[in-house]
Amino acid sequence: MSDGKPLQPEATLTGDQPAESGSGAVHAPSPPDVERRQRPRPKISTTPPAPPPPPRLDDYEPIIGKPELDDLRFLARQLRGKTVKMVNSTAVGGGVAEMLNRLIPLLNELEVATKWEVITGGNDFFEVTKGFHNALHGGEYAVTQAVKDIFMMYTEQNRQRMQFVEDLFVMHDPQPAALISSKERHRGRWVWRCHIDLSNPNPEVWGFLRPFIDQYDAAIFSSPAFSRQLACPQYLFYPCIDPLSEKNKDLEESVVAKVCDDFGIDRSRPVITQISRFDRLKDPVGVIQAYKLAKKYVDCQLVLAGGGATDDPEGAAVLQEVMEEADDDPDVIILNLPPWSAIEINALQCASTLVIQKSLKEGFGLTVTEGLWKGKPVIAGAVGGIPTQVIHKLTGVLVHSVEGCAYQIRYLLTHPEYAAQLGKNGREHVKENFLMTTNVKRWLLLFQILLGTTRPHPPEEG
Amino acid sequence: MATAEMPAVAGRWARAPFYFNSAAHLIRIGREKASNLAELLEALQVCPDESIFQHTFQTLGEHHFIREGFSNDFAHWAFAACNEVGLAERLASIDVREFTSIAALRQRLVDLVDAYLKQNPRARERSAFEPFYFSASELIVIPTPFVGRNLAEFADGIRQVSLHSIYYHFIDARLRLKLNSNDFSLWLEHELDLARLADRINRIDIYTSTLHDVRRAILRVVQSAL
Numbered sequence: 001m002s003d004g005k006p007l008q009p010e011a012t013l014t015g016d017q018p019a020e021s022g023s024g025a026v027h028a029p030s031p032p033d034v035e036r037r038q039r040p041r042p043k044i045s046t047t048p049p050a051p052p053p054p055p056r057l058d059d060y061e062p063i064i065g066k067p068e069l070d071d072l073r074f075l076a077r078q079l080r081g082k083t084v085k086m087v088n089s090t091a092v093g094g095g096v097a098e099m100l101n102r103l104i105p106l107l108n109e110l111e112v113a114t115k116w117e118v119i120t121g122g123n124d125f126f127e128v129t130k131g132f133h134n135a136l137h138g139g140e141y142a143v144t145q146a147v148k149d150i151f152m153m154y155t156e157q158n159r160q161r162m163q164f165v166e167d168l169f170v171m172h173d174p175q176p177a178a179l180i181s182s183k184e185r186h187r188g189r190w191v192w193r194c195h196i197d198l199s200n201p202n203p204e205v206w207g208f209l210r211p212f213i214d215q216y217d218a219a220i221f222s223s224p225a226f227s228r229q230l231a232c233p234q235y236l237f238y239p240c241i242d243p244l245s246e247k248n249k250d251l252e253e254s255v256v257a258k259v260c261d262d263f264g265i266d267r268s269r270p271v272i273t274q275i276s277r278f279d280r281l282k283d284p285v286g287v288i289q290a291y292k293l294a295k296k297y298v299d300c301q302l303v304l305a306g307g308g309a310t311d312d313p314e315g316a317a318v319l320q321e322v323m324e325e326a327d328d329d330p331d332v333i334i335l336n337l338p339p340w341s342a343i344e345i346n347a348l349q350c351a352s353t354l355v356i357q358k359s360l361k362e363g364f365g366l367t368v369t370e371g372l373w374k375g376k377p378v379i380a381g382a383v384g385g386i387p388t389q390v391i392h393k394l395t396g397v398l399v400h401s402v403e404g405c406a407y408q409i410r411y412l413l414t415h416p417e418y419a420a421q422l423g424k425n426g427r428e429h430v431k432e433n434f435l436m437t438t439n440v441k442r443w444l445l446l447f448q449i450l451l452g453t454t455r456p457h458p459p460e461e462g
Numbered sequence: 463m464a465t466a467e468m469p470a471v472a473g474r475w476a477r478a479p480f481y482f483n484s485a486a487h488l489i490r491i492g493r494e495k496a497s498n499l500a501e502l503l504e505a506l507q508v509c510p511d512e513s514i515f516q517h518t519f520q521t522l523g524e525h526h527f528i529r530e531g532f533s534n535d536f537a538h539w540a541f542a543a544c545n546e547v548g549l550a551e552r553l554a555s556i557d558v559r560e561f562t563s564i565a566a567l568r569q570r571l572v573d574l575v576d577a578y579l580k581q582n583p584r585a586r587e588r589s590a591f592e593p594f595y596f597s598a599s600e601l602i603v604i605p606t607p608f609v610g611r612n613l614a615e616f617a618d619g620i621r622q623v624s625l626h627s628i629y630y631h632f633i634d635a636r637l638r639l640k641l642n643s644n645d646f647s648l649w650l651e652h653e654l655d656l657a658r659l660a661d662r663i664n665r666i667d668i669y670t671s672t673l674h675d676v677r678r679a680i681l682r683v684v685q686s687a688l
Binding site: 065067068070071074075221224225227229233234235236382387391392393394395398400424425428429432433441442445446448449 | 484486487488489490491492493495524525526527528531532538541542543591592593595597600602604605606607622623624626627
């Protein structure tokens, strides 16, 4: 790392410098470890492995229990015979497609016939929608007549190509939002599922899209903070994790041990981990600074694992800053992993004593959800969707500074019973609110409410 | 105390069975939002009843796994986002079991925040770390296959239903019934004439117990009579 170049081939691994060249004077003792200096490169495939088949509903029973599955089946029975169409802009890649790949088989298994369609368009269409996407996050974008024409032309092409014969239509994100113009000619209720943060949108882009959104029967946001005032009711669907995915399923201890061994992590000493892209908004440098402050008093290792440093120039620059901040500390292990490292990420989280997500800005923060699900005490920045997950001092701790993060590392490492209770509460919080099965229930409830197959009970009504 | 009721209990059929239901809720994002305590006070006075219910009753179901230190969303926000520990303590002391109407509960919340801000005027406009977003729940009742026709079947149901069912009958019911009681206690008292058992169940503390604890405590009380 002294030359600043990421190691290759399969995964970038840093932190394997000789201990004497680091800042060992201020550190608690760490074992001089010749083997770790010479540790082998971890074996991670250079190509994505084939995805496993999606789980069946019954596979979730050991996790959520039979009564919960019974509730899902009851809610679905009320919808039998109803049909749903979900539309987004890509079949592979990205969080929305990943979520739909899990959600849609479960809805169909519940006999709520759900069809997934993907809108098509030329490069010019997707350049426009990418511009919209960035602008809805607050970036600049000029909505010229040409931009409007491109967006509407491809919308019309897709509208002509698709059939709208279902009972419910769910459009994901802005790309297919204008298909709502089919509403007048077809029966059915329309839902807009917005996965992005609309708290500070570019007014011009939002001004163009809003008339479409106002025609929907309901809108869904991932956080109240991401929503806008709209004409239709707005519902809260938290993003969720699949407890049976590679990244979140239970792992054999031998798998965890092997990954730690491969990465040179000493499991006899505390391990604190932040999983995130090498992105300044995730504050990896701040995490190292907090670790250094904490390490004056408590022995620990820091693992910073993520991706984004190979194909993103800014990510590479951030990785360089991270390595400089880490200096030659042998207890700081920096891993630049490929996107298909789900098992490795899972194992690293499982092996952690504490999980950190010291973001300065965040969407919902699914890495926090993953850490909580593994029953780990989580220290996280109080930004974006994180406070929804980390209820301060109950399901984790929130911090606002490097110093606060350092203090919490020290406190939790020296108060393991309290840390364990936070981890236990955190896992329950995820089980109750942020699992795929909970989201299936939310969809079933929303469909029922929109189709009038049930009437919600007001709080004081018997 | 329950032993006096024991001999008759084992084989006694209830006059009407207890049908266990479960409940599922969907959160609707509200229009009100508070970035400081003055805005919270204003929003508390105008928000829909469903929002008061969501942030006091329903939140107990959503955070059922927390044994101590959580009472309602307003108290937690005052503590974690406003750093107003004194107000947080007072808000956390609100016990929903004392209220049989949303109007009375809302008034208590308003009075507490108002009194605190009169004593601490500088806290009115101090920005919170993060805003408080009001929301509301749409609750749908779900029948379960469990039915209690006597105490043994009732215990079996308690053992097997989901925690959402425990929440629905034990916490949500308090406002629905407009009584200082819950569905379980009401049934035991009215259908099985087990008033003392009903009272013991009604006194299980939801603020110092998780819903798992509540389930276990109910079972202990019922088992003691079987």
